[in-house]
Amino acid sequence: MSETLSFKVPRALFAGGVFLILISALLVVPSAARTDIRHIQPGDMIFIYEQNLDITGLRTGGYIVTALRKYQDDNPTKALLREIPVQDDTSFSLIPEAFGDMLGIYYGFNSTAGTMGSVAVNVPSVSIDAVLASPYHSDSIQGLTIPEDTRVALKITSIDVGSSYHAGSLYPATVDLVLTTPGGAQLTTIQGMDFSKMNLSSQVFYTDDPGRPGAITFQGMGTGTFSVQARWRDPASFYMQAPDSNILSFTVGGSTFSQTTPTPVITPMTTQTTTSTPIPETTPATISPIPATTLPTPATSPAAITTPPTGQPVTTTATGTPGPSPTPMPTGAWLGFFAPAFALLLRAAGRKGN
Numbered sequence: 001m002s003e004t005l006s007f008k009v010p011r012a013l014f015a016g017g018v019f020l021i022l023i024s025a026l027l028v029v030p031s032a033a034r035t036d037i038r039h040i041q042p043g044d045m046i047f048i049y050e051q052n053l054d055i056t057g058l059r060t061g062g063y064i065v066t067a068l069r070k071y072q073d074d075n076p077t078k079a080l081l082r083e084i085p086v087q088d089d090t091s092f093s094l095i096p097e098a099f100g101d102m103l104g105i106y107y108g109f110n111s112t113a114g115t116m117g118s119v120a121v122n123v124p125s126v127s128i129d130a131v132l133a134s135p136y137h138s139d140s141i142q143g144l145t146i147p148e149d150t151r152v153a154l155k156i157t158s159i160d161v162g163s164s165y166h167a168g169s170l171y172p173a174t175v176d177l178v179l180t181t182p183g184g185a186q187l188t189t190i191q192g193m194d195f196s197k198m199n200l201s202s203q204v205f206y207t208d209d210p211g212r213p214g215a216i217t218f219q220g221m222g223t224g225t226f227s228v229q230a231r232w233r234d235p236a237s238f239y240m241q242a243p244d245s246n247i248l249s250f251t252v253g254g255s256t257f258s259q260t261t262p263t264p265v266i267t268p269m270t271t272q273t274t275t276s277t278p279i280p281e282t283t284p285a286t287i288s289p290i291p292a293t294t295l296p297t298p299a300t301s302p303a304a305i306t307t308p309p310t311g312q313p314v315t316t317t318a319t320g321t322p323g324p325s326p327t328p329m330p331t332g333a334w335l336g337f338f339a340p341a342f343a344l345l346l347r348a349a350g351r352k353g354n
Helices: 002-028 159-164 236-241 332-353
Strands: 045-047 067-071 080-085 104-110 114-122 127-132 144-146 152-157 174-180 204-206 224-234 248-252
Touching (some): 067 114, 127 224, 127 248, 159 204
Parallel strands (some): 045 114, 144 248
Antiparallel strands (some): 067 104, 104 114, 127 152, 152 204, 174 224
């Protein structure tokens, strides 16, 4: 019995966890495709520059959409960050100036019905790289010099358009891959293969993937620097207004791969140095010995006498050329020594007189 329970409880928890994950995914992730390219449903992703979209699918209770609103943290109960007026929800165009750089989740709104269904707003973007042909797609040739017979594939990346801008199997967004030769010619047909109107049917693809034109070489096309760019072709609003991809360059020529990106020249930083005028070395003045007659005597200069601590001898260090020693003066100690002698002499003289 315990074995049966230990099996069923984890299984139930697992099933419940999967259910919650699926529900969360449905709430936050835009739908995989539009019912058709113009008719928008809640959860769809729409793009700046798109025109004449039907957003009536966001309506609630038959009330028309009069505005799109963006809220703090995508929460309609929090602060309103931006409101985009909607004149006609059957034909709505996304003008870049209206949204500015505030993209993301927008909710339909009607003053009577309140908040309605939401959509994600983004900018259409595409980028490009040139790599070695399969199976070496991880090796970019940007900035390199390659031999003419090198097999090259072009890598196209468009994360949001490739995943969201389609209706079923219809992917209406296309780009032209334009190769510019060293002589300035701009080509969309290379070695007999057509690289125009490439459908953005996935987030990332290579031109030598199955169903794509294939890998290319540059034999017979001359040597020098080539460049390539992906340029919008469809829809017309992307072609007219959306930014094209980056431009990448590489050099064709030689028999082996080499790095053509110049080594950066590091210019040393110039530090302003303040030149200090050196202070000339001063020659020590010669100290002449002081005449003995000018030296103070111990009696007149008591401050100059330093009494050493008990038990420590006094050490005098002579500096310079010593002058002549001064004539010593009698001190009280000598007088004290001779006083008794003088007294005895005087007493003896007195006795003899008597």
